Amino acid sequence: MPYYIVIVGPAGSGKSYLTSALGEWLEDQQLSVLRLNMDPAAEWLPYSPDIDVREYVDARKVMKEYNLGPNGALIVSVDMLVNHIDKIKEELDSVRPNYVIIDSPGQLELFAFRTSGPLVLDQLVGGDRVASLFLLDATYVTSPSIYASMLMLLASVFVRLKKPLIPVLSKTDMVSRKHVEKLLSWSEDPLVFSEALSEETHRDIQLSMLAQNIVDLLENLGLSWIPIPVSSLTGAGLSEVYAALQRIFSGGEDFLTEEPSGRL
Numbered sequence: 001m002p003y004y005i006v007i008v009g010p011a012g013s014g015k016s017y018l019t020s021a022l023g024e025w026l027e028d029q030q031l032s033v034l035r036l037n038m039d040p041a042a043e044w045l046p047y048s049p050d051i052d053v054r055e056y057v058d059a060r061k062v063m064k065e066y067n068l069g070p071n072g073a074l075i076v077s078v079d080m081l082v083n084h085i086d087k088i089k090e091e092l093d094s095v096r097p098n099y100v101i102i103d104s105p106g107q108l109e110l111f112a113f114r115t116s117g118p119l120v121l122d123q124l125v126g127g128d129r130v131a132s133l134f135l136l137d138a139t140y141v142t143s144p145s146i147y148a149s150m151l152m153l154l155a156s157v158f159v160r161l162k163k164p165l166i167p168v169l170s171k172t173d174m175v176s177r178k179h180v181e182k183l184l185s186w187s188e189d190p191l192v193f194s195e196a197l198s199e200e201t202h203r204d205i206q207l208s209m210l211a212q213n214i215v216d217l218l219e220n221l222g223l224s225w226i227p228i229p230v231s232s233l234t235g236a237g238l239s240e241v242y243a244a245l246q247r248i249f250s251g252g253e254d255f256l257t258e259e260p261s262g263r264l
């Protein structure tokens with residue numbers, strides 16, 4: 001059975017580009033990949049999806065038909081997907097790839113925090129092994145407080161999706177090496193993170209304590225919070241992402257899925 005990789009993250013964080021880059025990387029390792037676009041509102045994708053939910057529900061049509069705004073249309077569209085799950089699953093089962101990469105909808109909160117998003121995902125994955133990649137956009141995480149809020153968002157998404165979750169720092173080719181190193185230093189040492197947060201917030205005691213509280217929360221949830229730096233443009237970090245996925249899927253052993261099939 002395939003392994004499922006669900007790519008989640010805030011709007012514009014690089015989900016679709018990572019779907020594309022990771023898909024190509026896996027195919028380079030002679031693994032077959034099925035790319036599933038789960039965003040009914042996607043206008044353009046940097047890859048050609050093997051399964052596309054827009055063929056079942058198109059948010060643009062829903063918007064016109066029901067006189068809704070973009071967010072309302074996305075909510076209704078994801079709700080409507082529930083009715084098409086059997087067909088989508090049938091499409092999936094007919095291919096039997098090694099990996100299924102699911103590119104999730106742009107509006108994270110409409111997907112993860114409402115009822116139907118996680119429901120659709122659970123029905124798609126069934127009992128197969130699954131891990132999610134949570135994207136932290138390196139161009140966006142520019143201060144300790146943004147980093148803190150992103151880690152809390154990561155915890156919230158984990159609580160909703162209930163899938164093993166790997167934090168990934170996306171778009172690292174767009175920022176300096178120094179910026180990436182600074183970010184990693186916050187991740188690797190709660191004291192450094194705490195000090196940075198304290199400095200940013202002019203020594204606000206409660207906010208300074210937040211760093212340790214967040215680290216404790218993530219630790220208690222069994223989550224790693226040290227992101228893997230990647231670039232979908234250069235391919236940097238993709239092998240580390242693969243290794244982290246393998247650790248989840250197979251307890252560290254690097255083996256193929258049970259029924260390896262040819263390239264798609």
Ligand SMILES: Nc1nc2c(ncn2[C@@H]2O[C@H](COP(=O)(O)OP(=O)(O)OP(=O)(O)O)[C@@H](O)[C@H]2O)c(=O)[nH]1
Pocket residue numbers: 009010011012013014015016017018039104105106107170171172173174230231232233234
């Ligand atoms: N330089 C660089 N740009 C990237 C990378 N990943 C994504 N981008 C750019 O970031 C923008 C958003 O990327 P997407 O992959 O569409 O992001 P997304 O999370 O799928 O966006 P939504 O689905 O709209 O929420 C695009 O303009 C990409 O060109 C990267 O690794 N490097």
Ligand SMILES: [Mg+2]
Pocket residue numbers: 015016017039042103105106
């Ligand atoms: Mg996208």
